[in-house]
Amino acid sequence: MSRVLVIDDEPYILLMLKKLFEKEGFEVDIAINGDEGIRMFAKYPADVIITDIVMPEKEGLETIREFKQTNPDLKIIAISGGGRIDSKEYLDSARLFGASKVFRKPFKQREMVNAVHELLSE
Amino acid sequence: MLNTLTLSFKGDQANLEKEFLEEYAVKSQGAFRFAMILALIFYDLFAFLDVNLVPEIFKQIWLIRFGIVSPILIIAFIFSFSKLFLKYGQITINLIWLITGGGIIYMNVIMSAEGIYSYYAGLMLIFFFGYTFVRARFLNAVFIGWALFLAYVFTSYFYTEVEMSHLRITIAFFLSANMIGMFINYTLEINDRRDFYMRKLLVKEQDKVKLANESLEKRVIDRTSQLTRTNRELNKEIKRRLQYEEERNNLESQLFQMQKLETIGTLAGGIAHDFNNILTPILGYAEMALEELNEDDSLRYDIEQINNAAIRAKDLVQQILTFSRQVEIDMKPLQLHHVIREVLSLVKASFPSNIEIIQDLDPDCGTVMADSTQIHQIIMNLCTNASHAMAEFGGTLKIELSSADINRSMVRKVPKLKVGSYVCLSISDTGHGMDKETMQRIFEPFFTKKEVGTGSGLGLSVVHGLVNSFNGAITVDSKPEKGTKFTIYLPQHGETKSKKIMDLDKMKKGKEHILFIDDEEEITFMGKRMLESLGYKVTIHTSSLAALEDFVSNPNLYDLIVSDQTMPNMLGTDMVEKMKQLKPDLKAVIITGFGDSITEEVGKDKGINAIVIKPLILSKFSNLIRKILDKKVTKQ
Numbered sequence: 076m077s078r079v080l081v082i083d084d085e086p087y088i089l090l091m092l093k094k095l096f097e098k099e100g101f102e103v104d105i106a107i108n109g110d111e112g113i114r115m116f117a118k119y120p121a122d123v124i125i126t127d128i129v130m131p132e133k134e135g136l137e138t139i140r141e142f143k144q145t146n147p148d149l150k151i152i153a154i155s156g157g158g159r160i161d162s163k164e165y166l167d168s169a170r171l172f173g174a175s176k177v178f179r180k181p182f183k184q185r186e187m188v189n190a191v192h193e194l195l196s197e
Numbered sequence: 198m199l200n201t202l203t204l205s206f207k208g209d210q211a212n213l214e215k216e217f218l219e220e221y222a223v224k225s226q227g228a229f230r231f232a233m234i235l236a237l238i239f240y241d242l243f244a245f246l247d248v249n250l251v252p253e254i255f256k257q258i259w260l261i262r263f264g265i266v267s268p269i270l271i272i273a274f275i276f277s278f279s280k281l282f283l284k285y286g287q288i289t290i291n292l293i294w295l296i297t298g299g300g301i302i303y304m305n306v307i308m309s310a311e312g313i314y315s316y317y318a319g320l321m322l323i324f325f326f327g328y329t330f331v332r333a334r335f336l337n338a339v340f341i342g343w344a345l346f347l348a349y350v351f352t353s354y355f356y357t358e359v360e361m362s363h364l365r366i367t368i369a370f371f372l373s374a375n376m377i378g379m380f381i382n383y384t385l386e387i388n389d390r391r392d393f394y395m396r397k398l399l400v401k402e403q404d405k406v407k408l409a410n411e412s413l414e415k416r417v418i419d420r421t422s423q424l425t426r427t428n429r430e431l432n433k434e435i436k437r438r439l440q441y442e443e444e445r446n447n448l449e450s451q452l453f454q455m456q457k458l459e460t461i462g463t464l465a466g467g468i469a470h471d472f473n474n475i476l477t478p479i480l481g482y483a484e485m486a487l488e489e490l491n492e493d494d495s496l497r498y499d500i501e502q503i504n505n506a507a508i509r510a511k512d513l514v515q516q517i518l519t520f521s522r523q524v525e526i527d528m529k530p531l532q533l534h535h536v537i538r539e540v541l542s543l544v545k546a547s548f549p550s551n552i553e554i555i556q557d558l559d560p561d562c563g564t565v566m567a568d569s570t571q572i573h574q575i576i577m578n579l580c581t582n583a584s585h586a587m588a589e590f591g592g593t594l595k596i597e598l599s600s601a602d603i604n605r606s607m608v609r610k611v612p613k614l615k616v617g618s619y620v621c622l623s624i625s626d627t628g629h630g631m632d633k634e635t636m637q638r639i640f641e642p643f644f645t646k647k648e649v650g651t652g653s654g655l656g657l658s659v660v661h662g663l664v665n666s667f668n669g670a671i672t673v674d675s676k677p678e679k680g681t682k683f684t685i686y687l688p689q690h691g692e693t694k695s696k697k698i699m700d701l702d703k704m705k706k707g708k709e710h711i712l713f714i715d716d717e718e719e720i721t722f723m724g725k726r727m728l729e730s731l732g733y734k735v736t737i738h739t740s741s742l743a744a745l746e747d748f749v750s751n752p753n754l755y756d757l758i759v760s761d762q763t764m765p766n767m768l769g770t771d772m773v774e775k776m777k778q779l780k781p782d783l784k785a786v787i788i789t790g791f792g793d794s795i796t797e798e799v800g801k802d803k804g805i806n807a808i809v810i811k812p813l814i815l816s817k818f819s820n821l822i823r824k825i826l827d828k829k830v831t832k833q
Contacts, residue, residue: 087478095485129470131790134811141719156473157466157518168814180473181511184484 077195078102080121082112082138083154084130088180092125092187099188109133113141123191128155128165136165136172143173150194152187156180198394204335204386210394217393222286224389225332226277229290232330233274236297239322240266251312258304266300269293291337294327298345305349306356313359317367320349321374328378329385338382342375444609450637451612458640458661465517472514479507516659528566528667530690533622534558534598536569540576541596548584551591562600565620565687567667575663578656579624579683586628586681597623601686611686613670618689625682630675639673705823706732709756713737714744714772715788716764724759724813731819741767748776757826758785770803777804784825788813 079101081092089105096103104119106112110133112126124142128135135153142149153169155162156179166177176190198210206213244262247255273293276282282289301319308316323345328338350368353359483504490497537558545554576596583594601621603614631639640661664671667687675681711733713724721737728735736755738744741764748755758776760769773785786807787800800808806825809818 085474085477088474088481091478091481091485095481098485134790136813137720137723137811140723144719156470156477162473164814164817171815181477181480181507184481184488 076100076102077123078104078119078121079191080104080106080112080116080119080124081126082106082109082124082130082135083127084108085127088127095184095188096191099191101191109135109138109141112138116142123150123152123194125152125154125187125191128153128162128169136168139169139172139174147173150175150197152190152194153177154180154182199387199390202336204383204390206390206394213394213397216397217390219283220393221332221334221389222283225286225290226282229282229286229331230274230277232326233270233277233293235330236293236326237267237270237274240270240297240300243319250315251309254307254309257307261300261304266297269296287334287337290331290333291341294323294331294333294338294341295345298323298327298341299348302345302349302352306352308357310358313357314363317349317353320345320371324371324374324378328382332385333382335379335383335386339379342378346371346375447610448612454637454640455613458658461641462662469514469518472510476507476511476514480504480511483507528568530564531567531569531572532560532564533562533572533620533687534560536572537576537596537598537622540573540580544577544580544584548594549588549591552584552587553591553593555593555595556597558596558598559600562598562620563618563689565667565669566690567687571663571666575660575685576622576624578660582656583624583626583628583681586626586630589629592627592680595623595625597621597625600689603686611670611672613665614686615688619669619686620689621684621686623682623684625680627680630677630679630681632677636673636675640671705819707823707826708732708734709826710734710736710754711757711759711822712744712748712755713759714741714764714769715739715761716741717761720761727813727815727818728759728822731822733822741765741769741772745772745775749779752776752780752783756784757822758783759822760785760787762787762789770800770805773805774803784828786822786825 079092079096081089081096081103082105083089083092084107086107089107093103093105102119104115104121106115108130109126112124113133116124126135126138135155139151139153142151151174153166153174154177155165155169157165162179166174166179169177175194178187178190198206198208200207205211206217240262244255244259247258247262251258270293273289276289277286298320301316301323304319305313305316324342327333327341333341349371350364353364353367483500486500487497487504490500537556541554541556548554580594580596586592587594599621601619603616603619605616608614608616639657641658661671664685664687669685669687671686672684673681674684711728713721713728713735714737715721715724716739718739721739725735725737736747738747741760744760745767748758758773760772762769764772769787773783773787776785777783783804784806785804786809787805788809788811790811806828807821809821
């Protein structure tokens with residue numbers, strides 16, 4: 076059974092994605108920021124990580140970079156709803172740091188699920 | 198002022214003498230003529246007495262009267278009309294006096310014994326004339342008077358047989374007559390001279406007064422013209438001030454509008470972020486629920502409505518982001534007249550027939566860097582607004598496209614513009630227009646004058662955001678009941694200094710030495726790699742104390758400090774503060790987490806050049822660092 080780790084500071088998004096992927100038959104872990112995500116991953120290594128960018132404490136880009144450093148082959152999906160600048164710029168940076176796919180919030184559930192499947196089949 | 202004896206002016210008034218004499222001569226002219234006539238009458242009238250008193254010698258006496266003295270008097274009378282009289286008047290007067298007096302003395306000498314006691318009296322008359330009428334000058338008169346007196350005494354004593362007792366009496370008479378004559382003559386002349394002097398003084402004073410008057414008048418004229426000039430300049434100055442004031446007010450209000458819109462934009466960006474986070478689960482759950490429900494489930498319709506509403510909300514957020522310039526745009530060189538024609542062909546169909554459309558498009562006005570879809574959106578929006586404004590009474594929609602050279606005065610009016618070549622697109626209508634207050638707020642998001650439900654109020658704010666993202670400017674000019682004109686200025690392609698999209702891949706590089714501090718080693722590695730890829734030399738520390746120590750031993754080694762704010766032992770800002778004590782012009786950037794409570798103001802107080810919120814975006818960060826390093830140090 077594949078494992079997905081979702082990192083976002085918005086609890087509703089965490090719960091929604093947890094439900095979505097559990098329905099698809101995944102094991103889902105959730106974390107409220109980057110640090111917690113890294114701790115969670117150390118305990119339960121996931122196959123795919125979905126992370127937000129703008130978060131308190133450890134933000135997403137740093138988190139992606141750290142994951143990529145310890146696990147260069149790890150599949151990461153970045154999601155962002157923008158902030159002081161457009162989400163596109165955050166997501167472009169996320170790609171530079173090693174995110175395989177990026178989504179602007181709000182995104183289509185189906186597309187997100189498809190993206191995870193696609194990454195796992197690579 | 199007068200010589201007592203000669204009576205001539207002296208001292209300061211010596212220069213008056215010549216003028217006085219000239220005047221005296223003129224005055225004596227009339228008196229002299231009158232005296233000559235009188236003398237002639239009396240000299241000849243007494244001829245009757247001659248026949249009665251001394252018939253034996255009357256012929257001799259008549260010879261003197263008519264043959265010598267009378268002709269001389271007539272000649273003198275005539276001479277008084279000549280100009281020469283003015284020069285030789287005194288001599289003439291004296292000579293006449295001598296001759297007439299001499300005539301009497303001679304008569305006295307040849308007189309018979311009877312006449313000798315009466316003819317001497319004629320001399321009295323001569324004295325009268327000499328001392329008074331003819332205006333003989335005092336000294337001359339004295340000389341002539343005494344000469345005649347002595348001549349009489351001498352001739353009477355030696356050449357006549359007059360009795361001594363009679364002679365003594367006549368001498369006494371003549372003496373006193375002479376004395377009185379002298380006194381009269383003296384008084385006359387002295388009065389004349391005083392009168393002359395007083396008149397002179399008067400004239401002089403009058404001249405002075407006149408001069409004073411003239412200078413006063415001149416000063417008044419001068420002052421008046423000066424005042425007029427000053428007044429004119431003052432008026433000019435007032436006008437200029439008013440103009441400046443107006444310009445300044447205009448600028449201030451524009452600046453205020455710009456700041457307001459910018460603030461709203463920033464706010465909108467933040468709101469959009471939160472909304473996206475909220476919309477994500479709404480849309481997500483709705484989607485999940487729809488997948489689970491059967492086609493004929495009664496809940497399906499309800500959830501579809503939730504989904505649709507959330508999608509509308511998502512679009513609205515996108516529009517807000519457009520206003521705050523946070524959308525990606527696809528900038529390409531573009532000729533606006535193509536887009537305008539395209540839009541017009543679309544809107545014409547929907548316009549009521551009472552609206553006339555006039556186009557004045559210059560196809561050679563130049564190209565602009567813009568996104569054609571968004572230009573389309575701008576023109577469509579403005580045309581639709583114009584059509585709404587004219588819906589009731591109809592009117593004219595005018596679209597003009599031309600090139601415009603923006604000069605300094607234009608920049609003063611519209612600060613967003615820069616001096617250079619622009620493409621100018623204006624869309625004007627003859628509709629209901631708007632007041633000043635409305636005009637100032639129309640670019641604000643959610644501001645609308647349309648009835649509730651007919652528009653979101655985002656239209657013009659989106660137009661404003663789009664024009665800004667093309668580095669252009671939009672102005673509005675409107676009067677109630679007269680119509681509205683929107684003018685859009687977009688930089689001509691080639692002139693455009695587009696920043697946002699173009700620079701994304703062009704990182705600003707440098708060679709300076711940067712000290713990078715973060716308590717997490719991972720981050721310092723990342724920072725080092727990131728900055729070194731841009732060409733900078735980077736030294737890293739994971740401890741603020743170690744960094745401080747390093748800095749203290751080599752304060753001139755580092756050009757810039759980049760530090761995390763939250764670290765054990767010491768806050769980043771406090772560390773920088775300590776470093777600045779050693780090197781006051783040190784430049785520093787502080788990195789903080791999302792939600793950390795350090796504001797730009799606090800940073801500025803502590804001497805921080807910039808505060809960056811995580812996550813770091815390389816393109817933004819590289820630009821910021823370059824900007825700070827290139828900034829000239831200003832001593833505070």
